[in-house]
Amino acid sequence: MVQIVPLFEPDPLFDLAEDARGPREVERPRRVVGGLVVEQVAESRVKEGLPERLELVKDHVATALSNSMRHERFFGMKLWRFLGRSLSWLEGRNRVKAGLVVVALVIAGLVLALVPWDYRVEANGQLMPVAQLDVFAPNDGNVISVLVKEGD
Incomplete structure (x- = not known):
């Protein structure tokens, strides 16, 4: 039946x-x-x-x-369920492990932010002006005199 x-x-x-x-x-x-x-x-x-x-x-x-x-x-229920499952990992001994990891990360961040360190960068390059102009003569010609002396 x-x-x-x-x-x-x-x-x-x-x-x-x-x-x-x-x-x-x-x-x-x-x-x-x-x-x-x-x-x-x-x-x-x-x-x-x-x-x-x-x-x-x-x-x-x-x-x-x-x-x-x-x-x-409910809107966002899958997100809340995922967060609940993820945070359930923090029960028991895992909470101590997670706390130690967080403390280690905070200490590492503080050391990186507060301890001074010399930062040397070596590179080869050329010093170039910000504004560059192309100067050219419209016709071929001869240089008669140079008005700039050496060292000017």
Whole structure:
């Protein structure tokens, strides 16, 4: 015997439509969130007490299923789940290891920032002016005199 029991979204714990005049009687169709499959292999007849147990269980299962579906729809839930799994590594002895690594990194950063060190750079190059002009004669000619003397 196989029986499928529909699971409906539970009623909210508080009604947003309720105002100062009191609760309103609004009939809303409840949304189906899933189905509970009950299988009984040994007997073909329904066991005594099964319907009562199903009535008790189906409300709890429907509430849990709709809450989990609502929880999965939160924006950024995958990011928070990743952060939670990553930070769960810091439990126990790993917290001490991580603390030692952080302290070592902070000390290394402070040493690099505060300890003076000579920094010498050697390079070959040419000193060039910022503004360069190309000077050329439009025609061929002869130099008659140079007005600049050596050392000027």
